[in-house]
Amino acid sequence: MPAPAHPHYLHLTLANGLRVSLRHAPRLKRCAAVLRVAAGSHDVPLAWPGLAHFLEHLLFLGTERFPTSEGLMAYVQRHGGQVNASTRERTTDFFFELPAATFAGGLERLADMLTHPRLALEDQLREREVLHAEFIAWSQDATAQEQVALLEGLASDHPLRGFHAGNRDSLPVERETFQQALREFHTQFYQSGQMTLSLAGPQSLEALEGLAQRFSEHLISGLPRVQSAPPALMQGQAQRYRHIANDHLHQVITCNAPREALAFLCTWLNASAPGGLLAELKAQQLASALQASVLYHFAGQAVLAIDFTLSGPAESATHVEALLYDWLAFFAHSDWTALREEFALLAVRQQQTQGALALARNDNQGLSELDVAALKAMLDSLHLPPSTLTWQLPPNNPFLRPPVKEERAGLIRGQTSAHRGLRTFAQDRSRGRRDASALTFSQALADDSNEGALYLQWQSAPPHPENALQSLRDNARQAGVEVSFENLGSHWRVKMVGLQEPIPAVLEVLAQRLGDPQEAQAAAPPMIAIRELLKTLPACCTSTTSEPASWDSARWHGLGLGFSTSHEALIKTAAARLPGQPASLNHVAPSLSGQRIWHEVQTDSNEAALLLFCPTPSQSLADEAAWRLLGHLLQAPFYQRLRVELQIGYAVFSSIRQINGQTGLLFGVQSPGLSLSGIADHLNTFLKQLPALIDRSDDLGNLALAEQFCARTLPNDQAAELLWHAHLAGHPSDYLVQLQARIQTCTRETLQHAAQQLNDAAGGWRCIANGPRISTAWQAAG
Known part of the structure; x- marks a missing residue:
């Protein structure tokens, strides 16, 4: 297995003033672009709040x-x-990620849309309604309004206190003065001197530079503009204040510390x-x-917010505040040598593991002596x-x-060679469990990279302890392994995806922690309705069982992908300590x-929100290929129409979704103006128009979709997810190859048949909504 490769960087300024940052990382399977315009909502004329977001x-x-x-x-x-x-x-970002073969086409389109927008009046009128719907949702969202209230401690004339969301009143597109301001804002800021382009991909730095050069040739040339400096964050000598609302204490500190310095502080505060504050x-x-996070950073001004979720009455806030500042005093006078070394390791690990888009957005310059x-100095000023x-x-x-290697192979820790041959009952039991384990390893992903994926799924186990394992998840993420949990009704699943090297150690700690008493789950932060529905979707689609949930009755199985032989052995050893019994489920x-x-699900929002999940009629590869192609074909028209x-809502999407091995089409809509019945009517109308959509499509998209399942260009985490569901569905290990072939050979007649099956609910329909069923045509979930 190769050693983790560090990306190579190049920063330059092109002849027309475009600043360019290039990151070459051979391990990447995709390319990404991030175009930053040095202009944002605070750069808009005061008369037209929301103009910058509207233009975006x-x-x-x-x-x-x-x-x-x-x-x-x-x-x-x-x-x-x-x-x-x-x-x-003070910035506007445009970003995308694509396979290398199609990346240049994305850059071409990005340059054209930035430089030659149509700005047609009819488009503006329609899009203003979208922004108005977003504004309504924002004004009703508790988290968003808490953020507004949080900033009320700042100076009243600072733009952070202003209104920048944009709505019908602030965006009078019918007025010529507004149109002039819109065009002037675009002319002033959407030009080369005001832009920075970041590219990341597996190509050489020379190839990336060539792409950046061609991109720049399509831009309007201009000189950098100095963005106006804001007034003081707070009046007088004040530097900090508190805000208490909804069981949260916010400590806000204003300062002029560099972004990396504040990132360093937040890492250890969190x-x-x-022995730490939490x-x-x-x-x-x-x-x-x-x-702890940085809410704002511009022109030497920074707002550091520390959010505490209180466990007791609001009166305890004073004690919490005292502990915070006592810890800050301790931290200010501590030796940071070891922490700086750790912080540098974190930055290096990020560069080794981030995907193309995250790498392109990573502007980490390292923690300098300055x-x-x-x-x-900032801490002293407090x-x-x-x-x-x-x-x-x-x-x-x-x-x-x-990891530290064992002293001698085949020995119990603490033994010497004189003890060789002695065994314990615990060892024999552990070996027996490991041999009978339902943990399998697949070679469907190449094991010649640094990355791997491990899936473990329990049935009839106690609720997953996500909250209690937060420290494990944090440490794993810092080391390049994403650990996630998913509730599947009577099942729950843990997934580890990332660098191979730390995964056995992460699994060891997971096995130890699962048997420990769990602390109470913290209340989840409020989400918009459609996100709440998406969170409950897997459990709604999974059969439930009446078995009591306990570790005695729990059974588990798992799948490892992309691991070397040595890492497989380490994972098997760690898995032998997992609670529950391994079984072939x-x-x-x-x-x-x-x-x-x-399925009726209660949400915090009163806006109508609905998910429609339509499983394929069978789990055959033929059905999956046809429905994937159908989903590929209808995705853009669905968004365009609704x-x-x-303009029935601002959250409108469709996609293929896999839930516990079951593939289906998923449609989602949240609307501020329509009822659930109205949303369902629009969905039905669109689905009935699918045969006509298929007939008038010159290109069904077979080739473009099939290319997305090429193992050479598919990011490991996405490939692993596909292969896990294929494993659950009983598909062969060459699933990706077979799926590609079937997609390529799908005919128009095949798609028409799939569309008819979809409309007939041949595989059934599941509606997950935040209200009661709309008619007796629907059966209430039991």
């Missing part, structure tokens, strides 16, 4: 050269990539290790969670009294360093046979 939306609505159906969003979706944009206070707060039952001095309590700095993350997808099942043309 308009740029995706097509150009003369690339209409909407051929624009960046449709192009990226067609080739299985990801694309989005974000408007912040640590959950014994551990002490939990021990005293004062708070159950702590999250950063350290600035952080010490004038904190000396610490009076006993604190400990977080220990080293054990997963960031190579037979996963049979529940058959709906034409039934329409309605989101752009009808």
